[in-house]
Amino acid sequence: MNRLPGKTVFSSVTFLTALCFTPSLLAAPPVVKVDGSSTVFPITEAVAEEFQKARKGAVNVTVGISGTGGGFKKFCRGETDLANASRPISKKEMEECARRGVRYYEMPIAYDALTVMVNPQNTFIKSMTAAELKKIWEPAAQGKINSWKDVNPAWPDQKIKLYGAGSDSGTFDYFTEAIVGKAKSSRGDFTASEDDNVLVQGISGDKGALGYFGFAYYIENQKKLKAVAIDGGKGPVAPTPENVDNGTYQPLSRPIFIYVSEKSLDKPEIRDFIDFYMKNAPQLVKEVKYIPLPAKAYAGNLEHLAKKKLGTVFGGQNEVGLTIEQLMKREAQL
Amino acid sequence: MTTLPLTSPAADVDAIRRLIARHKTWDWLFGLLGVFALMFAMLVFAMLFGQMLKNGLPHLSWDFFTSFPSRRAASAGILSAWVGTVLVMLVTALVAVPLGVGAGIYLEEYAPKNLLTDIIEINVTNLAGVPSIIYGLLALGLFVYQFGLGQSIAAAGLTLALLILPVVIVATREAIRTIPQNIREGAYACGATKWQVVSHHVIPYSLPGIMTGVIIGLARAIGETAPIITIGALTFIAFLPPSPFGNPDQLISFDWLTAPFTVMPIQMFNWISRPEEAFQANAAAAGLVLVVMTLSMNAVAIWIRYHFRKKIKW
Numbered sequence A: 001m002n003r004l005p006g007k008t009v010f011s012s013v014t015f016l017t018a019l020c021f022t023p024s025l026l027a028a029p030p031v032v033k034v035d036g037s038s039t040v041f042p043i044t045e046a047v048a049e050e051f052q053k054a055r056k057g058a059v060n061v062t063v064g065i066s067g068t069g070g071g072f073k074k075f076c077r078g079e080t081d082l083a084n085a086s087r088p089i090s091k092k093e094m095e096e097c098a099r100r101g102v103r104y105y106e107m108p109i110a111y112d113a114l115t116v117m118v119n120p121q122n123t124f125i126k127s128m129t130a131a132e133l134k135k136i137w138e139p140a141a142q143g144k145i146n147s148w149k150d151v152n153p154a155w156p157d158q159k160i161k162l163y164g165a166g167s168d169s170g171t172f173d174y175f176t177e178a179i180v181g182k183a184k185s186s187r188g189d190f191t192a193s194e195d196d197n198v199l200v201q202g203i204s205g206d207k208g209a210l211g212y213f214g215f216a217y218y219i220e221n222q223k224k225l226k227a228v229a230i231d232g233g234k235g236p237v238a239p240t241p242e243n244v245d246n247g248t249y250q251p252l253s254r255p256i257f258i259y260v261s262e263k264s265l266d267k268p269e270i271r272d273f274i275d276f277y278m279k280n281a282p283q284l285v286k287e288v289k290y291i292p293l294p295a296k297a298y299a300g301n302l303e304h305l306a307k308k309k310l311g312t313v314f315g316g317q318n319e320v321g322l323t324i325e326q327l328m329k330r331e332a333q334l
Numbered sequence B: 001m002t003t004l005p006l007t008s009p010a011a012d013v014d015a016i017r018r019l020i021a022r023h024k025t026w027d028w029l030f031g032l033l034g035v036f037a038l039m040f041a042m043l044v045f046a047m048l049f050g051q052m053l054k055n056g057l058p059h060l061s062w063d064f065f066t067s068f069p070s071r072r073a074a075s076a077g078i079l080s081a082w083v084g085t086v087l088v089m090l091v092t093a094l095v096a097v098p099l100g101v102g103a104g105i106y107l108e109e110y111a112p113k114n115l116l117t118d119i120i121e122i123n124v125t126n127l128a129g130v131p132s133i134i135y136g137l138l139a140l141g142l143f144v145y146q147f148g149l150g151q152s153i154a155a156a157g158l159t160l161a162l163l164i165l166p167v168v169i170v171a172t173r174e175a176i177r178t179i180p181q182n183i184r185e186g187a188y189a190c191g192a193t194k195w196q197v198v199s200h201h202v203i204p205y206s207l208p209g210i211m212t213g214v215i216i217g218l219a220r221a222i223g224e225t226a227p228i229i230t231i232g233a234l235t236f237i238a239f240l241p242p243s244p245f246g247n248p249d250q251l252i253s254f255d256w257l258t259a260p261f262t263v264m265p266i267q268m269f270n271w272i273s274r275p276e277e278a279f280q281a282n283a284a285a286a287g288l289v290l291v292v293m294t295l296s297m298n299a300v301a302i303w304i305r306y307h308f309r310k311k312i313k314w
Helices: A006-020 A041-054 A067-076 A091-099 A130-137 A170-179 A196-204 A215-220 A241-245 A268-287 A295-306 A324-329 B009-059 B062-066 B079-110 B115-127 B132-146 B153-177 B181-189 B194-222 B226-230 B264-272 B278-311
Strands: A031-036 A060-063 A082-085 A104-118 A127-129 A161-165 A191-193 A209-214 A229-231 A253-261
Touching: A031 A041, A031 A067, A031 A268, A041 A060, A041 A082, A041 A268, A067 A082, A067 A091, A067 A253, A104 A170, A104 A215, A104 A241, A104 A268, A104 A295, A104 A324, A127 A130, A130 A161, A130 A170, A130 A229, A161 A170, A161 A196, A170 A209, A191 A196, A196 A209, A196 A215, A209 A215, A253 A268, A268 A295, A295 A324, B009 B278, B062 B079, B079 B115, B079 B153, B079 B194, B079 B264, B079 B278, B115 B153, B132 B153, B132 B226, B153 B194, B153 B226, B181 B194, B194 B278, B226 B264, B264 B278
Parallel strands: A031 A060, A031 A082, A127 A229, A161 A191, A161 A209
Antiparallel strands: A082 A253, A104 A209, A104 A253
8 A cells, every 4th residue: 555655745845934935145256237228238248357357256246137218127126236228227217217206317328220221132223311211111101012123223122121129128119210310100011020130130031121239239140131331411421430420320320228227236246347347348349349438437337336417417308419518418306 | 231132041141141241341441440540540650769879868867867958068067957857747746636626525515406517517628728828828818817827837737737737627627427326325324414425435536537637737847838938937057946944944935936937838949949950959868758758657547547446346
């Protein structure tokens, strides 16, 4: 006859009871918690990796990807120390933070250049004007602009296939704002994906394709794609780090940010992390294929900390085509 | 068959032979269809697995298991991911097994057959079909915020335990139902109480079936991403939860339960969506590890069933 072993039952019951009471006695190393945009993730990840190495495990860093909006939600609830953001904090998020008493510093940390791409076999496109892009992407174009000829009579009558960022991403928000003129306003009949590798695959396999996504994905896939120079009114400008840096690649280059909670800065490890971030950003940003800001911008971020200049310079409104110099001249407000 | 003409015996036999031949054709056709269906499923799996093997195998090394994630594909590993997965699975099993088996035994052996138990039965079966992200949302509100567990291993383990609870309950009940009624009656005739019948006969005899159900449930849970992301698992985490041993004040410390974590599917997803192509190989290698984990869990389930069944004699 088989019996249930009494000892096993007893010990598993004790174990389960113990599970319910978990006293925390061990002093684990302090943790810097970061969450937010997937666009900013590679930069913060690189900084976190180097920071942990430099501090030899005395401080731990975690980085999550909840998207810019999800990151701000956790940030305003006080669950995280830093928020990664590919756009400035919105009016709603500012109110939410204020309601819960979370005050913050806004720090631009890099540029991202939205890159417009066509198939490498496309021979007739070298540059496009912002107006032409608008003609293709505005909501009214749906059903009307189906061939390249519909955009510009000089182009051949070839079917145009569109690829773009998913509607939940900051990239989509920025592109529509910069090109169509209103955030989230876009035609709907394009292949949308949050995973940029899907877009790379699509554009590289389709002769009539046109698409856009972040610069880093273009750089890694240069052989499969052809970048389009953008004419914002002053002649065609190619998406290169130099052109982003000197402010001529407009309107598709944008600053990306981290937000730091004022309360968290009381902890020495957070302050240490921010110092490390700003000191190493120029090199690490370049390494992960984003475009670093001028050195004075990073120094400016630390100066804001020292002078306690809290808040955002955007007032809850995203703006297109701002240079970092213009940003730095503005006064931050909560 | 009564419609067959009965006039000439020869014609009769002919008609019957033709009828049989026609039915045999259907037999054969259905067999062929079955083989096609099987081949399709097998081929797709074999192709996916082969591709993963080809891309991932060169990248598998001891270092891959002992390194933390990194921005450099060559030195990135799955240490925090596989440790996270194992710990989350441990919590899931410890919670889901007693609750699920207990509920199954109660419903099968103790519960009176009335409207209430009928409703419970239907709901348990339905719960098995609820999309996993719904469990994630429930867990976010309940475990993460209401119980204050935060984005921890405990919260993730409890979430997945909820997810596989219906599977465990249904498997337990199925296993119990296969036990012949006369075994129970024999035990009662000898003066056994209900608990004695359950603990001496019902549980031991149904154990293989229950274990199979538990492991199939866990194999499902190990690949779940949606509910774990919903409750806030992390993407970059380059340290391990505190060890349960080595604390001078306690024999076993439970600090790891409240530690932040990541799991294998999240690590894979992150690598797949990276711009650098080298990370695709990492993702394939991690996928290989995950598939091997799942397959070996299934293998254990088969072994347990075989091994325990041999011992049961009635």
